[in-house]
Amino acid sequence: MKDKPYEVFEHTADIGIRVKGKDLKDLFRNAGLAVFAISTHKQFTRNKIHTSIIIKQKADNLEELFINWLNELLSLSSAKGLIFHGIKINKLAGNSLEALVVGSDIANYKVNTEIKAATFHELKIKQNDYGWLAEVILDV
């Protein structure tokens, strides 16, 4: 994970990702982008339109906010047929979040793996010398 903000770790049936961020906003942003980076790569330009969406999430604690955020991205991606390639976390405080996400048509991408959802199983979010680190298992 020296250069990249995330790395994949082993899980028998699913995929684990370890993500870092210099602060919580950076962690949430990097985790959101990692979910799409591991499952897709841009291959075509069939549709040049970029769609911006505001996402608002609230939860009882940081862990739930993190999982809800990733699942909202996956759910929106599937419902709208978009792959998100730009994320700006506008607000993140008191277990609530507001973000601007930018996506383009799934038809522009080669999708390697369908990620069904982010799970709470063995979820870790902790502060370290670098900033913040999260580990999450994604159901594929």
Next chain:
Amino acid sequence: MSDINLEKIDDFRWRIPKAYKPGMRVPGIIYCDEKLLKDIRQDKALEQVANVAFLPGIVNASLAMPDIHWGYGFPIGGVAATDPENGGVISPGGVGFDINCGVRMLKTNLQYEDVKDKLKDLTYALFSDIPSGVGSKGDIRVSAKEEQEILIKGAQWAVEKGYGTQDDLDCTEENGAMPGADPEAVSERAYERGKAQSGTLGSGNHFLEVQVIDQLYDRNACDALNLDLGQVTIMIHSGSRGFGYQVCEDYTRSMMSCLQKYNINVPDRQLASAPLKSDEGKAYLGAMKCAANYAWANRQCLMHLTRLTFEKIFNLAWQKLGMFLIYDVAHNIAKIEKHIVDGQEKTLCVHRKGATRSLPAGHPELPERYKKLGQPVIIPGDMGRNSYLLVGQDGAKETFFSCCHGAGRLKSRTAAARSINLDTLLKELESQGIIVKASGRGTIVEEAPQAYKNVNDVVSVVHNTGLAKRVCRMRPLGVIKG
């Protein structure tokens, strides 16, 4: 890696004692032999068996089938029954995101000799006619009103549209629709994700395979099912697509608050649950049934498209090709069922997360045609080895009439992708007479035979423990992957 100290019950049963972890309400029982146990110990599945034993109202034991491997919340291959009269809960994590992921098997009256020269055309035509891959959209389009109908009627909706027959419904678990589905309990987002995906295979481990019977184990059962050596069969593995994922996500999210509200203590939040008698528990069950019915409609549509492709390739009506459904089973589901516990009949909620129902001959839930034989139990293997047809046995009483659901993964997807060369794999498969077509090259490597346990070992355990009896074995010819 797990070093849990297991108690050996016999050659095929191992116990995690209740004392292993404070909070376990019942012991864990794992069905496997020494060989499989070595693989099972490689990941955290045994810990998950112990975690499931925390669920309020769990009856007898947290059970694990021989294809058990590390999942999230429940292990994959986990079975747990809970008693609503004893505070029993229902957990979306005990069903999974792909609600009613399942498999159906149909026979043909074609012999291997009839298809071997057409196999490439047939496989390519199936790949082209059946929408597969991530986010695939089907030609079978439904209106918003029809989508609600699918959630209530399941496979019957497809039959009414002309995509099958009443006979198909008789050969589907729950006749292809669970009663009590509640479309009001489903979010708008789930409708949105589900609307374009009817009649699509999906991706990952979902597949459609043309197979040939290469071994008979029970001549009488094969005769009863009109199956013989060299006969071509078809297996379809798919689920509830984005619709089911959304239902699971919505209710996992809402059940987080139930943990505190109902004082439920579980060591993994992916086991979030609510009492079956609570409003939250009832709402999840109603929504889960919608997703289950969606999946049965989906597999019915996929079978219809398969029949049309065979008609095109062989220039014969599917009825003339003998393409009749043997059975369709769910392997990610929670069901309200009657079971005998300590000599008394009880109504329980049986969670099967990567496990197949296995009813013995004479069970009242069986359709008339299978009353004498027992329920067909369909166990797909991997794309290079075998799949099995079994029938349920009396021994499955001890597992709430449950059995394994597949071979079970051995290697992670990343490990498989690292160690397996795609071109070498495809050549190897081709040398065995197997043609593979997939939307993504990565999927083939991730789903390579080396990534799975040997299904022959897994099936041997369920046969030897009397959970189900081997009828016949198939090997793959043409494989379509998402």
